[in-house]
Amino acid sequence: MKWSGRFEGYTYPMLRRDLVAGLIVGVVAIPLGMAFAIASGVKPQFGIYTIIVAGILISLLGGSKFQIGGPTGAFVPILFGIVIQYGYEKLLIAGLLAGIILVLMGILKLGVLIRYIPRPVTIGFTSGIAVIIFSGQIGNFLGLSNLQRHEDFLSNMNEIGMHLSTLNVWSVVTALISLGVLLIMPRISTKVPGSLIGLIISSIAATLWFSGNVATIGSTYGVIPSTLPSLAIPPISFDTIKELLPPAFIIAMLGGIESLLSAVVADGMSGSRHNSNKELIGQGIANIVTPLFGGIPATGAIARTATNIKNGAVSPISGIVHGVVVLLILLLFAPFASAIPLASMAPILMVVAWNMSERREFAHILKTRTTDSLVLVITFLLTVFTDLTTAVEVGLILAILLFVKRMSNVLTVAKVLPDPSLKHEKVGAYMVKDDHDCPQLSIFTIEGPLFFGAASLFEKSIMEALPSRPAMLLLRMGKVPFLDSTGESNLASIVQHFKQSGGLVLISGIQSQPAAYLKRTGLSEQIGDGHFFEHTGGAIDYAVGKMDPAKCLGCKHFAFRECAALSNPAAVGKANEQ
Template sequence: MQSSIPHSAQPVAAGFRELFTPKLITVLREGYGLAGLRADAVAGLTVAIVALPLSMAIAIASGVSPERGLFTAIVGGFLVSALGGSRFQVGGPAGAFIVLVAATVERHGVDGLLLATLIAGLFLIAIGLLRLGTYIKFIPYPVTVGFTAGIAVIIFASQLRDLFGLALPGKEPGPLIDKLPVLWAAAETVSPASFAIAVLTVAVIAGTKRLRPGWPGMLIAIVLAAVAVAVFSLPVETVGDRFGDIPRMPPAPALPVFSSDKLVAVLPDAAAFALLGAIESLLSAVVADGMTGRRHRSNCELVAQGVANIGSALFGGICVTGTIARTATNVRAGAHGPVAGMLHALFLLAFMLLAAPLARYIPLAALAGLLAFVAWNMVERHAIAAIVRTSSGDALVLGVTFLLVVFRDLSEGILVGFALGALLFLNRMAKSIAVEAHMPFVEDDVADSVNGDRAAYDAAEGSSPETVVYRISGAFFFGSAATVGAVLDRIADQRRNFILDCSAVPVVDTTAANVIAGVARKAHRAGIRFVIAGAAPPVRRMLQRQGARRPHAVYAASLKDARALLSNG
């Protein structure tokens, strides 16, 4: 039976399927046997051991009950691995969302959070299907470093209350500037026992990581802390004291309660969730690619992240994204493919079924110590030092992003940092443009201001006294259009021929093309023959669309052809 898809559309349909085929299907097609399942089972169990305390800690820090973190890791983690475009990505709740989730809960309640998470999932699916995931990679590196460092500071600040066992008279403020005075005012209520448990937790995690990196340091630290509190009857608040028992099963799926007013109210939060989720998940996938030599499918990954967020919201979970620490653990544990992430979710579900009541004995100070350790490791100290040493412009982008994230808003930090990074890039590109001329009568200061330290144009290229030759080198766009236009406007009217060599121009935008078209019109009015040489097809098309075409300008494949064209009249 012949396909009903037109022959011309079949390659497009095949390309679309390839872009959005989950890596699970790819792995199964390759042949998945018992050895692969064994490797994935070991990796999945290893990641689950890491994810168990971390998921509860992130949920508590986000202002919701700890079981919601487990719901997120179980439902969202399973869907991310089953449908995603990364072979090793592990999904779940992430520390980067703590501030956003806590603020959303404070403004709109848990129902508003679930609704925002569901809408964010729809946004992520749309971003993926529109193939916009490719553009996430254009976020400058200083922005991601500054953003991550800012998140780390916020996470650490959010744990100060439980780290020191402070007794606050009211609700803890969210913004850092408001939070610190309140915490300082409660300094007299510091609990030495809570602080000791937090220090014990950090020491065990750090020591295990250094001496026995293959051991589950986080789980060991939490268990030891719980045992210490129980054995010595320490006056330390536990999960059970604040939240009661952890349920043994996730709830039945249900849509969040919402109204049209609440839908409109949570849209900004949903957009922030989607933006941060896209950045965090694709960054995690890139890390996995770097560790394994594989390549992820970014748009497929975003669609999976969207489905996972919808699934998490339906089961009462919070925001889902790809998590760098758990993904890296998955790779180091020898995972074969996405089944490892799916098994990690099933292992967490088994914990809820069998051992959920034990979670009530976990000290909150221990979970705070765990998150403090995570926050410390989130700060890329070597990267910050390298950026500061290398470029003052990049250091400015990093610093502004960091300060805005800490003291203003996560999304604002990303957007302003991206804008500054883009302006910095445009400035560098504008300065990289060069206009080289063979014109004996051009003043030295003009040539120097345009060419900088570049070598002078070969005199042989413009040997004819009737011909002037200019060569443009570099990306020619609006940032450099004014500089180049000022030089090209100084055409010597006594010359009969003007050759513009564009062979070293990789790209041109409409602003720059309009400058060239204006030069062509001016040359035509002055009776000068204007030839554009060596322009690549995309550059040539852009120039022609803006008016640089006959009778104002003609084109030649090379400088040699341009001279031949002029000599033949």
């Protein structure tokens, strides 16, 4: 039997593979969902609700066949900051607003723009998030009591230092058991989720040997209910929207980046191809609906998506199954989850932080000692010591400014003349000398984008290189790939300057984008359609024909092959007689 519609050609053998992959990923997702929720400052069950609702919707509506959605480590610092500053209810509203932003981004086909966020910025804030997640679990690992959670890194570190005397040996032992299993399991079997086994073994050990001596989910957050919460719309006002729009935008941007990165990883592993705009719409709808059931913001989870593919998934059904599996476990085994020690979960998040730290990529970019290194370090430090919003904003602005600076340095403007010893008399800057430079025609080669960051250098370079006022100016623009309004304005200024003195501007080899831009602005008409040439040779021949013969008489510069004849009075006189 086959299915129709989106799953046309889907068979029962494929369903079996999806069921196995979905079951394994669902089991993997449970401890991570609870751990991310706790790290975000909310109750663990909210992480489970997110896996169920968002996980099913992202698989059902997203643009990637293998994407597994849910709470992720990338969201931890921003969500914790919102909870501390605004409270849990407003976190739900921020998540809902982020969902609307993601849907709008998908509808407006902005998925492609997220790819243009510079790598040093993403590595910087990802590494910073890893530090925050890792440091945030030190208290649970050591079993410290009476810790107050703060929004900033330094205050949290100070809090840990002040409460080291409350260290709980039993919590440390529990955490070490969990960590040991996490590190050993990949060597024994890659198919069995080490996080779940570590959680189970360390929880059993704590229950049998030192029950009541370590903090558990139940003792800290209360018993996890074995049902989904009923549908509830959070109270939204215009003032609330205005207040939460900045954090909602960061959630949307971060969710978009994370989900599309995960989709790209899935494409590489499976040979499939995702639809980035559909993925954003699916993520958006999931984040609109999930808060209505008490869930926190969700996005594509790279590690769980990779696990899904490795275990044989063939369609989005595996992601739907993963959500259903978590729902069944919630309904049947929720009371047992309340007995899990917080110390058992701490190593899981620490390992997640270690794996997401991008340490090799971080070190690689640092070694380059370029402006990318500066962007990386500043984004990383701002993520750790201020907040993610500031880090991303400053990182992006700095990256843009440095990019503009680099691109302005790429532009070169050189005065050139033909070299008769070369084939086709190719031009070169080395041919221009004090005694070898045509007084009537100046030729310049422009290489690089003519945009706002470099346009003033273009105009200045040309005007300063014209000590005399030649009658004609030839601009070789074959290596100018891009022209913007600032570049066009500076070019127009040069054209106007030459026109006022009765001069002429010629252009050769112009590319399609600059040519089309000059037509739209009308500057090509001012220059004159007959003054655009495909090749420099044609432009030079035209210019030589326009030269004033009287000024050529006796000239000893011999810049062009015709100069010898033009400077000879007898030759000129004979030409005039004819």
